[in-house]
Amino acid sequence: MQKKTYQDLLLKYHQEKGTVLTLLQDLQQEFGYIPEAAVFWLAAQTNIPASRFYGVTTYFKQFRLKPRGRHTVKICGGAACHVKGAVAISKRIRADLGLSAEDDTTADGLFTIESAGCAGVCNEAAVLSIDDQIYGGLTPDGAIKILTSRQGVG
Numbered sequence: 001m002q003k004k005t006y007q008d009l010l011l012k013y014h015q016e017k018g019t020v021l022t023l024l025q026d027l028q029q030e031f032g033y034i035p036e037a038a039v040f041w042l043a044a045q046t047n048i049p050a051s052r053f054y055g056v057t058t059y060f061k062q063f064r065l066k067p068r069g070r071h072t073v074k075i076c077g078g079a080a081c082h083v084k085g086a087v088a089i090s091k092r093i094r095a096d097l098g099l100s101a102e103d104d105t106t107a108d109g110l111f112t113i114e115s116a117g118c119a120g121v122c123n124e125a126a127v128l129s130i131d132d133q134i135y136g137g138l139t140p141d142g143a144i145k146i147l148t149s150r151q152g153v154g
């Protein structure tokens with residue numbers, strides 16, 4: 001099944017005279033991240049070293065090398081939210097979810113935690129969003145209550 005998808009992407013790459021960048025964008029669109037198996041399969045098929053694929057993925061922030069969780073939590077890191085305790089909120093969320101400094105997705109695959117730029121609702125700082133829903137006026141305890149309420153939902 002996945003190999004069929006890889007083959008379809010490779011065919012598109014050849015037909016449209018794609019680049020490593022466009023191939024990686026299509027891969028991420030298909031899987032939500034860049035699977036290691038896909039990189040090595042495509043590297044072998046195209047005679048492009050896997051290191052070149054990984055060079056592109058690490059240069060552009062848009063690429064993810066790990067699967068994303070079911071819900072994406074974005075903690076606003078803008079100036080107003082920073083002043084209103086965004087760092088403490090981030091630390092509390094990461095600690096409560098058991099995330100190490102290297103991990104951004106929970107072991108159960110429920111949440112991916114990211115920092116984000118200003119969400120545009122600075123008057124509600126501190127702010128986070130879960131998927132497309134924004135929550136404001138947060139404290140560390142308030143943020144944990146919201147995440148807890150989302151566990152088992154959706």
Ligand code: FES
Nearest residue numbers: 076078081119122
């Ligand atoms: S700084 Fe957080 S919403 Fe603007």
